[in-house]
Amino acid sequence: MGAEAERRGGAPQVAVADDPEVVRELFREYAASLDEDGHFQGFEDELAALPYEVLLVAKVDGEPVGCVAVHPLDERTCEMKRLFVRPSARGTGAGRALALASLERARALGYSAMRLDTLPRKMEAAGALYRSLGFVEVGRYNDNPVEGVIFMERQL
Helix, strand or coil, X not given: CCHHHHHHCCCCEEEECCCHHHHHHHHHHHHXXXXXXXXXXXXXXXXXXXXXXXXXXXXXXXXXXEEEEEEECCCCEEEEEEEEEXXXXXXCCXXXXXXXXXXXXXXXXXXXXXXXXXXXXXXXXXXXXXXHCCCEEECCCCCCCCCCCEEEEEEC
């Protein structure tokens, strides 16, 4: 566990999001951290509707530090979206806890596979996390136009 978690006094706790405004705030921080124009994915519409089957938030000492969403692609396949941990909480295990919780939720909902897309040049640690959780690279499954994006999948 990282020094930040020790300083904050606890391990991350992951639960279903109970406040949509907290999720929106975290999603905005996520978009800003990428320094990309998120409008290609309908980001403002996404913030308004939060069109996800599952929204999870990680907290340390009661403070929100990260989030993740699960979005259905079809009856058997879902997508992990917007995995984000605030810089102050990186190294605490929050990202792994969120990813594992999203996998567990997806499995419980009856999905047999989870996909995601990621930008290795901007999210190196995330790519390493995904690989450690059993995700492997697959062919393109969406129309994400960002240069360098890679697509990954894991069976549940």
